[in-house]
Amino acid sequence: MSEKERLTRRDFMSIAMWAIGGVIGAAFGIPAVAYIIGPAARKQEDQGWIRLGAASKVELGSPTLFKSKIEKQTGWITNEEELSVYVLTENGRNFTAMSNICTHLGCRVRWIADQEQFFCPCHNAAFAKNGDVVSGPPPRPLDQYQVKEEDGQLFVLGG
Amino acid sequence: MITKIANWFDERVGWKAVWETIFLRKIPKVNWLYTLGSATLFTAVNQAVTGILLTIYYVPTPDHAYDSVQYITTQIPMGWLIRGLHHWGASAMVILTVLHMLRVILLGAYKYPREVTWFTGVFLLLVVVGFGFTGYLLPWDQKAYWGSSVGTRIAGSTPVVGDWILRVMRGGPDLSAITLVRFFGVHVWVLPASLILLLGIHMYLVIKIGISAVPKREEE
């Protein structure tokens, strides 16, 4: 066996060893990454139409609060959460549904009928009837839900 | 550039000497049976890696253990693989450890000067068995619950101290949340720590003394 051939054999074994090591490493590493980031990369759960209540309950020209229970699945735990939505209509046909969560830091806003404004108690923010920011720190108007009316019942798209 | 960085580190860490003593040392020519030790080590690493990954989601309480295991298996991407590797790795670990031990016995490798290596090896076998026993309960399914229930009761049938052993193992008279969480603790902290310690000594001795040569059959 010549010295050169021996070297070649050693080289081959060396390369093969590193290659196998790499394969095994990748075989652990890639699934591990997928495994770890899996729940984070998961798409928001399917949104569905959530029933709020009878459309007739909405007062003309005044945002009306609807509360609805929704089931939220986190991991293997299912929680029941409350979804609060302000629904506004000017004509009884077109409805606007707004989240009651302040776009600043997530406090809950309240409709103050006297002042015709939504008021956030955390940092004294105020929103107009249609959700636009009137004063205070919020960066954008109140979030809106897609809303539909079916058989006199109001539904919002959410999840 | 790479050489430069390597040298910079070598000056300070001295890794080249370590590399040479560990990897470039000469070894007697051995056959494939001598890979059993490395194979066992590989499965140990496999168990460690997959085990760590499993703890990311696993919750050791009776009301969540089963759900979280099910969540890992069915919902998490590659969860089936990680859990599968861990599950089957456990069996492989036992098999390989025993085969490795048989090889050592049959080829007389526990003899001078490797007696201490052998002692650590026997301890490692016990640790592996301990891993299997504690890990069996963790999924908290029927098999786990009843298997561990019987297992602890067998240990509890020891005369005189049996009942006491049973209570200590279960953390009370019954198999409960306490049992689950202490099995978990032993499985992920106590046993791995022992494993690392024993494995360290085992490996150190293997490298220092060198792997035993294949013995020749002596004509008498």
Place this chain on the structure above:
Amino acid sequence: MNEKEKKTYLEQYKKDKEKGVPFYPDILFKDAVVSLLIFLVLAALAYFIGAPLEERANPSDTSYTPKPEWYFLFLFQLLKYFPGELEVVAVVVIPTLAIILLFLLPFLDRSTKRHFWNRPLISVLVIGSAAGVLFLTVQSIRETPPPAEASQGDPVAALYTENCAVCHSGTITVPEGTNLHDVIAQGTHEGMPAWSGDMTTDEIDALAGFILSPGGNALFKEYCSECHETSELVASDPIELKAALDEGDAYAPHAEVSIPEWSEEITLGERTALLNFLVAPDGQRLFATNCAQCHGRSVGFAGEENELRDLVSQGGLHLEMPPWRDTLNSDQLDALAQYVTASSDSGNTRELFEQYCASCHGKRIPTMDDYDQAREIIASGGAHETMPVWGEVLTSEQLGALVSYTMEAAEGTSLEAGQELFAQNCAVCHGDFGEGGPNPARSDDVIAPISTTEYLTTRDDHTLFQVIAQGQPNFGMSPFGSTFGGPLDDDQINTMVAYIRSWEANPPVELPPEVDSSSVSLSSGEVYAQLCAQCHGPEGLGDVGPSLRDPEFRAGNTSQDIFETISKGHEATPMIRWGDLLSQDTIQELTDFILGLEISEAGVKPEPTPGFSSFAEDVLPIFEAKCAPCHGSMGGWDSSSYDTVMTSGDNAPTIIPNDVENSILAQKITDTQTYGTMMPPGGKMTNNEIQLILDWISAGAPDN
């Protein structure tokens, strides 16, 4: 190993090392290859088998067969060989010893030899131990049934596992003749709950089938479950099931599906197991599904078990079919005969069959090979097969269960039991013998007797059952059935119905006694006047019954005889078992009273008994009561008038005046007939009635 030997070894090792190879890459390459191999194996196992996860742990489920991880199985198995006190050996001694031996190995084996051939003792020991562990592991796997596997996808087995296995483990040995359906439904033994609240009847049936024929369950799963739900077939008509299995795709409902010829596909034994599973050998259920349609719900049979078994397995030949030629025209008879010989399925004929025959024959079309014979049978009627030949339909287990149930149930309806129930529940208002009395619930109302022949012939068992179960709220009778809130279950009511029915042949009360004799103490003379005089005349000179003063009577009967007769009565006569009604003392007093009556040579009989005087007044009413109920509707002999009585009938004339012996009617009512069955089929008429008819015939059968 001494110092020299150590030195020799180290030197040899050094040489080996120099001749050796570098750790990297030679050795590491091998390690890497092996590692990759192991990884691939593990990944394949994870992919193809996966990590099993069973049901969530259920600490209250004690039915689960625990099984440790496989590498502990050998220890688990070891325990089996060291039972009781010796368990310590397997649990502590052996494992501890093994570990200690392992630790001491370097000290125990101190020779310089290293190759296994040179150390036979150690090698044999180690390989022996390894083989032992392997053997124990294999043994354990073989002996432990895979837990819960049998229940996968098998609802009945799951039902069993969930509900029964907790206490009964894998199998239950059921003693022969057990009414398993009942046991499950009512939970009749220690600590067993009544499952009827939690399970449907179908489920209970399926379970009974599963327990009595566990193999059948697997067969069902293999052959039938693809198309059928278990609940759909369980406890269905055994005739249909049998046909489906025997006929393969020739069986009409299976015509559209491609199914194998079951009789070739499945062995006879397997078919039996399957049938036993689907229709559990559970007597009561079999009776309810197969017999109750015709025989009613109350079971009664007085013969031997063998007789019953023959009767059931051979079927028919014990019911009479009317001669259809009286009702149907010739064409219709032809069509029907055609139908049963060729089973030609023309719509009209089937309609005909359904109209006239199906009420007794059900869906089971009788078949005959010979057309003429078939037509003759249909036309003339008479005894022939109507009851299915159950021996061909039921498996021997089912037949056995049915017979033993019927025997037992018939025993259960012993008149004593019924009488007791009646006495406890009914006698308050209806009297001890159903004679009735003032209605305690409604003043001014009198409860009519329910033990008269007339009352009983006009009400079938079902009606009686309903009356008892639901009560008669309008008349102040509360419901007695447990389903209506009463105290009695169905079986008890059936027992009582059987008891009440027993009065029909032997009515205790022709006229309701005015006095409740059991509660009032009367002198023997008064008792005689109240009870005996009704038949034996106020003077004891005889009326319906014989004269008690007749010298012949006195000579032939001792005091003991009379006592016995009064106590036990004469069957099928109004002389009932007075022992049931009167105390022994009273009977003894009565006997003495009778013996004290003066012997009368004259033996005056106010009217000869049985005394025939007029056909229209004496004989015809009997015909109307006893014969017309069947003969009026079924044809044949017509009992409605003198002319028809004398001339009609398939074998007319049935009456030959002055010749009792050769009159068919006489033969039939005395059970001396040469062909066919006795009449009426339900049981002989009373002696008086028979005597009256015979006298009438011997008197020349006058029409007066």
